[in-house]
Amino acid sequence: MNLTQNRTRIIEVLIGILATQLIVFGLAIYMFNEPTRIVEAQGEILNVQLDDAMTLYAQNCSVCHGLAGEGIGATPALDSDALRTMDYNDLEKVIARGRFNTAMPAWSKEDGGPLSDYQISELVALIQSGDWIETQDRVVNLGLAPLIPFTTDPNPALLAEIGNLPDGATLQAAVQLFAANCVACHGADGLGTGIAPAVNDPLVREKTADELNRTVTLGSPGTLMAGWANVLTTEDINALVTLIQRWDEVPAGILPAPNVPIPVTEESLALGGQLFSQNCSRCHGPEGQGTQRAPALNVKSFLTDTSDLAIQQIVTQGVPGTAMPAWGDRMTESDIQAIVGFVRQWEPTAPEVATPTRGGGGGPPWLRNNTTTTQGTGQQSTTGQGQGQGQGQGQGQAAQTTTQPNWWEIIDWRILLLAIGALSIAFTLIFMGVESLKARARPAPTEDKSQE
Ligand code: HEC
Ligand code: HEC
Ligand code: HEC
Structure with a gap:
């Protein structure tokens, strides 16, 4: 009798130990996850801020500070180490209030500018920890690349x-x-x-x-x-x-547009290819090789003689008195720039002599563009002049993978603790199993004795 009571007692104690172990184990797991969770959460907030900031930069700052914060002419660069390490509040103040007696305007609403304090803090984050290559892509994708240098020499x-x-x-x-x-x-x-x-x-x-x-x-x-x-x-x-x-x-051409190439990104080329096949290929041929209705664009002479800006102008204004429509009425400037970028990438492989197709259909052997493999980025076209939000999907994930620490870097003592916890729970369970087996095994002989 005493013995079985003892056994039950032991099992009760063991259950208590097990419960404690489970609580400690749970806590350890939580501690184990917490740093990663915090890093992930912070990383996510920062990514959203940086994403917003790239669009704000494209819409408000790139015109003076350059495609990728490199500065234009006398306007300073923003991609500098000095600004990256500048006191947060000082940097915020420069952007909010501007620099008196310079072209740098005040941006905060309080000072008559267009930006909220939160937007300004996002821009500070961009300057201090952003990625200028991604920012450059954003500026181009929104069609806001400063095509014209900050200053021009009059003719x-x-x-x-x-x-x-x-x-x-x-x-x-x-x-x-x-x-x-x-x-x-x-x-x-x-x-x-x-x-x-x-x-x-x-x-x-x-x-x-x-x-x-x-x-x-x-x-x-x-x-x-x-x-x-x-x-x-x-x-x-x-x-x-x-x-x-x-x-x-005043005569036209007194402030000429310089011949600067339109910058492209993978996305803008894909969009350009898609827009070309939807709108231009029926006249100019699927590969720009020309048809009976319109001249070839994919031909050396045309591409070397015509600057990006000139092509953009032709496409925007059309050719009056011919079948070539004015696309400026139906497409945004960034769409047209994407098409020009797409047409330009034919240049290295463009044939000397055009070989127009008769009906459309199968193209000549010098085809090389990827019109058919570049679907799926059409949404970008609607962001148009950049008044919209700037979508920038994909940017977030890319940055995220770099902010997450490798699991083995933070594992060390914590994984040890977990292993010890798991082992001790396992031992307790085994011990409990053995004890309950013993407790069950004991009464049998005593019963036997009483029967005899
Ligand atoms: C109209 C042209 C213009 C625009 C647009 C503009 N800036 Fe500036 N910015 C300047 C000039 C010029 C200076 C240099 C002022 C000076 O001489 O101190 C400057 C200076 C700065 C500085 C200080 C740089 C340093 O090294 O001290 C920061 C930061 C800055 N701008 C951020 C921005 C941000 C962010 C935007 C967009 C919201 C923006 N700027 C838009 C012209 C511009
Ligand atoms: C950083 C870009 C920027 C610079 C630099 C700039 N402007 Fe503007 N300007 C604008 C924008 C944007 C508007 C339209 C504002 C609005 O929507 O009310 C505008 C509007 C104007 C207007 C009003 C046009 C109208 O339809 O009534 C005049 C005039 C003007 N700017 C003259 C100038 C002059 C002169 C300079 C050079 C000293 C200059 N701007 C420099 C961006 C700029
Ligand atoms: C309805 C038929 C048609 C469509 C659609 C069309 N074009 Fe044209 N395009 C023409 C014709 C015709 C000409 C020649 C005009 C002329 O005689 O100068 C031309 C000329 C051009 C030129 C000047 C070529 C040169 O050698 O000077 C460019 C660039 C051009 N088109 C681009 C485009 C683009 C980009 C699109 C699509 C957004 C497009 N076109 C859609 C009919 C068309």
Whole structure:
């Protein structure tokens, strides 16, 4: 009797030990997972912030600071070690308030800019820990690559020519001011870009001098158009307003577009290929080899003689009086740039002489593009001018794998603890098993005895 009670007692104690072990074991597992979980959660938040920031950079900063933060002309680079290690609050302040007396505008809403404090903190994160290569891809995919250098040299002959107009000296000064300060956003000859409207435009010419003066002096709050009162004198601003109002007297080409290639990414090439096969191949042939309806584009002479900007212009405006439509009416600028990038990649393998197909169908042997293998990125086209959110799928995952530490790097003593825990639980279980077997085995002989 005593003996079985003892056995039960032992088993009870063992159950208690087992419960304690299980709790400790559970805690150990939790501790084991916690660091990875925290790292993952932090990594995810940072990835979302960096993703947002790349789009913000493309929409607001790339025009002055370059495709990949490398700086343009006198505008400083943002991809520098000095900024990466700069005090967080100082950096935030520069972006929020701008730099007085320079072209760097204030960006925070409090200071009349377009960005919230949170967006500014995201940009700080980008500058301090972002990936500029990815950022460059984002800028290109959104069609916001600064095509035009920050400044342009006016055409000297035409500049001299406008000196003969009434008040010609003012126009000359204004053209030079415009070349140095405004061309980056308002484009060659003031005809506009993806980020800013044309100011060489009949509707703008209709505005009063006062109205234009106010915009240039104070800016247009909540947009990229900063006020220029800190940078330009009243006289400068008056000259610019005169130019804007009299631009119809100024010959075209005085502020020429430089011949810069349109940058491409894998995504933009894929999109370009898709758009080409949907919209262009029925006339220009599936491989750009030409058909009876339209000339070849995939031919050396055309590609070497025509700059990216010229192709973009032809595609945007069409060829009046021919079957070539003006695609600017139905496609965004970034879509057209993607097509131009796609057409350009034929250049290295383009034949000297075009061999147009008759009906479409099977192409000539010099086919080499990958129109059919480049599906599935069409959504990007809708982000268009970059007003949209910027999707950037895929960017997140790529960065995530790099922030996760390898499991063996944080394992050491914790895995040891877990192993010991598991072993001790196993021993307790075995011991319990043995004890309960013994407890069951004992009563049998005593019963036997009593029967005898
Ligand atoms: C209109 C042109 C322009 C735009 C747009 C612009 N910047 Fe600047 N930025 C400048 C100039 C010019 C300077 C140099 C000011 C100076 O001389 O101190 C500058 C300086 C800076 C600096 C300080 C760099 C340093 O080395 O001290 C930071 C940071 C910066 N900009 C961030 C941004 C961010 C972020 C954006 C987008 C939200 C942006 N900028 C948009 C023109 C611009
Ligand atoms: C960083 C880009 C940027 C720069 C640099 C810039 N602008 Fe602008 N500008 C814009 C944007 C964007 C708008 C449209 C603002 C809006 O939507 O209200 C604009 C609007 C204007 C307008 C009003 C046009 C209208 O339709 O009423 C004028 C005038 C103008 N800018 C002149 C200038 C002049 C002159 C300079 C050079 C001193 C200049 N801008 C530099 C981006 C820029
Ligand atoms: C309905 C038929 C048609 C479609 C669709 C079409 N084009 Fe054209 N395209 C033409 C014709 C016709 C010409 C020649 C115009 C001329 O005589 O100068 C041309 C000329 C061009 C040129 C100038 C070629 C040169 O040698 O100067 C380019 C570039 C071009 N097209 C690109 C495109 C692109 C890109 C697309 C699709 C977005 C497209 N075209 C869609 C009919 C078409």
